[in-house]
Amino acid sequence: MQVTETLNEGLKRGYTITVTADELDAKVQEKLLEAQPEVEIKGFRKGKVPLAILKKQFGTRILGDAMQEAIDRAMKDHFDRTGDRPALQPEVKMVGGETWKEGQDVVVEMTYDALPPIPEVDASKIKLERLIVKADDKAIAEALENLAKSAKSFEDRKKGSKAKSGDQVVIDFKGSVDGELFEGGSAEDYPLELGSGSFIPGFEDQLIGAKVGDEVSVNVSFPDNYGAAHLAGKSAVFACTVKAVKEPKPAEIDDELAKKFGVEDLATLKAQIAERLEAEYKGAARAVLKRSLLDQLDGMVKFDLPAKLVEAEANQIAHQLWHEENPDEHGHNHGTIEATEEHIKLAERRVRLGLLLAEIGRKAEVTVTDAEMTQAVLAAARQYPGQERQFFEFVQKNPQMQQQLRAPVFEDKVVDHLVSLADVTEKEVSKEALQKAVEALDEM
Structure with missing residues (x-):
């Protein structure tokens, strides 16, 4: 087996690996001898099949395995000897692969970029500043207010009040495309928070200003990338009946709020918030x-x-x-x-x-x-x-x-x-x- 350097420019490397026909044949014979004791063919006892018959029946596959093993070993030996470490998987190409015949030498071209020598770094010369921030009372109070908002409830507005962004409206609705109702487009007593963006773009905006008892036709278009392909990009009309208009009421910041989040009291909740903020x-x-x-x-x-x-x-x-x-x-x-x-x-x-x-x-x-x-x-x-x-x-x-x-x-x-x-x-x-x-x- 011979490895010849063909390229050495900067980090680029190129080599030709030659496995002679004799070396390949010896490897095939070695693998046939290894397999012989376990092979059983009709007309021969197990382990007694002649090598010539084994080679005729399994030679092509064993030849391919032997060729791959020889090339892999040559590459490993090369990297062990040179100390090169390829940056990416080497490119390996067999010369004349389409015209190669059994009995000929196998010639392979291998190219790769070698990893460069990396200079030593004196880490003691690196100067760093670690920023420290404490969770102060203001930050904890802001976090508590956000928790209270997330735990908010809704209460009915005064009779005749118009819905505002942030309010919750309770609606019945029926959606249709080209005058035909579509599956999944209808619901009763649905609580919808205006401004939440939970419905199709433009839907919630058209309910702002509505009062209890109003009948509102909401005209929207489904997005082109809408999950239901049969609705994507289509215009729809939703016939909505407003049954309630409710205003948001943030939860009180007290022990009851803490219990909603699984802790026993407000002091414990504050401690957990401080710990999370500092993390x-x-x-x-x-x-x-x-x-x-x-x-x-x-x-x-x-x-x-x-x-x-x-x-x-x-x-x-x-x-x-x-x-x-x-x-x-x-x-x-x-x-x-x-x-x-x-x-x-x-x-x-x-x-x-x-x-x-x-x-x-x-x-x-x-x-x-x-x-x-x-x-x-x-x-x-x-x-x-x-x-x-x-x-x-x-x-x-x-x-x-x-x-x-x-x-x-x-x-x-x-x-x-x-x-x-x-x-x-x-x-x-x-x-x-x-x-x-x-x-x-x-x-x-």
């Missing part, structure tokens, strides 16, 4: 600290980047941003999306930091435990209520999905490792100051 502040402060860390790391190191890795990342960024700018397009029949210079610049930063963090984590022996991986899968499964089991099974069978879930956990652990080595000071700030720092992250 939110801590998460936001970590995002600010992490960005500062990454910015400093990005300025501390420079090294060559694998071109194909940058290209793949830039294309992914361009694709993601295109869909964010075109939220109504859910498919991928949108033609080619070209990456811009801005996308490429961002991709270079992400690839550089990704490789740097991976190398730091490797040297620090940072690992993702089974328990941490399970937590990551559980968190992702919550996005698919009712389908958690199917999601778990999908992840178990999909190594790529496992890597997608493992990567952010690994990155956060490497960030924690670096923060533990950095020069970190704490600064107590207001909630507003923290909010500004978080908003600034999106502007960068």
Whole structure:
């Protein structure tokens, strides 16, 4: 077996791997001898089938396996010997594959981008500021008011009052398209909060100003992407009868409100709110600290980047941003999306930091435990209520999905490792100051 270098420019590598016909034939004979004791063919006792007959019957399949094993071994030996680590799966192409015949040498061309040498980083030179925000009385009071609003009740307005945005109207309605009632378009004594956006766009607005006893024809159009395909994009008329107009009454902020949220009294509820708010502040402060860390790391190191890795990342960024700018397009029949210079610049930063963090984590022996991986899968499964089991099974069978879930956990652990080595000071700030720092992250 021979490996010959054909390309060595920057991080680009190219090699020709030659497996001679004699080597391949020897490998086939070896595999036939391994299989012979277990093979049983009519006319021969088990383990006594002649090699010539085995080769005639199974030779083609065994030849393919032997060829693949030989190439895989040559690639492994090459990477072990050179220390190269490919940035992406190497491209492997058989020379003359369509015309190759048994008895000929097998020649394979292998190309890849090697991972670059990553320079050492002195984490002690990194200076970070951890923002600390306490949950003050004002923030707790605001949270309590929001809880009270969410636990609100509705009481009848005075007779003859007109419905306002925020009021609840109790209605009977019948919906029709082209004069025909449609399934699911009718209801009685339906409580609808005006301004909630729970009905088709434009529906609730047409009930503002209505009084008890009014008959209102609500004219709307179903959205083009409406869930029921037979209604999507069609105009409809809803004949509505207003049976009650109710105004909202926020719940009192007292022990009874606390009990509605599963705690014994208001003091306990306030303590829980304070704990939740400070957890939110801590998460936001970590995002600010992490960005500062990454910015400093990005300025501390420079090294060559694998071109194909940058290209793949830039294309992914361009694709993601295109869909964010075109939220109504859910498919991928949108033609080619070209990456811009801005996308490429961002991709270079992400690839550089990704490789740097991976190398730091490797040297620090940072690992993702089974328990941490399970937590990551559980968190992702919550996005698919009712389908958690199917999601778990999908992840178990999909190594790529496992890597997608493992990567952010690994990155956060490497960030924690670096923060533990950095020069970190704490600064107590207001909630507003923290909010500004978080908003600034999106502007960068």
